[in-house]
Amino acid sequence: MSKLQPVSEIIDPEVRAYAKEATDFLLSKRWCRSVSSLDLGCSIAGIFGVFLAQIKPNHPEIDEQLWVVVGDLPPAYLVCDSAANWQEALAAYVSEMRQWVEAASLGQSVEDLIPVNVPPTKEHASQLATRLDFLHERFITVEAGDVVGDA
Secondary structure, three states: OOOOEEHHHOOOHHHHHHHHHHHHHHHOOOOEEEEEEEEEEEEEOOOEEEEEEEEEEOOOOOOOEEEEEEEOOOOEEEEHHHOOOHHHHHHHHHHHHHHHHHHHHOOOOOOOOOOOOOOOOHHHHHHHHHHHHHHHHHHHOOOHHHOOOOO
């Protein structure tokens, strides 16, 4: 995680807006008292941002370090246990969202899946699937060093 960039060093205004969105998203959760720090893993303006957050939780069972994905996608947080870097966090995000896409496409319950901020319709599932395919092809199946992000 040594290639993370402190939010204070972000120049691109859209990426700075993603950082605010990530912070606001975490603060909207009852279990998050505050965000101690936020570092940028990768961001492509207009598409997504992946951030590593240090939080002060309201409950001891809540992880103090989380990945947050925001952008032209449903926002989500992921625990760091299964993601050592931004690319693994993005892969975990895509995997979790694909489960939602499959259930929504089949008209099944999404209650026990990662929360998505739109109704679970076939149309929303199709739109999200297209975005997930793009993320997978352009950012997950390539070497992390080959990704040039905005900051």
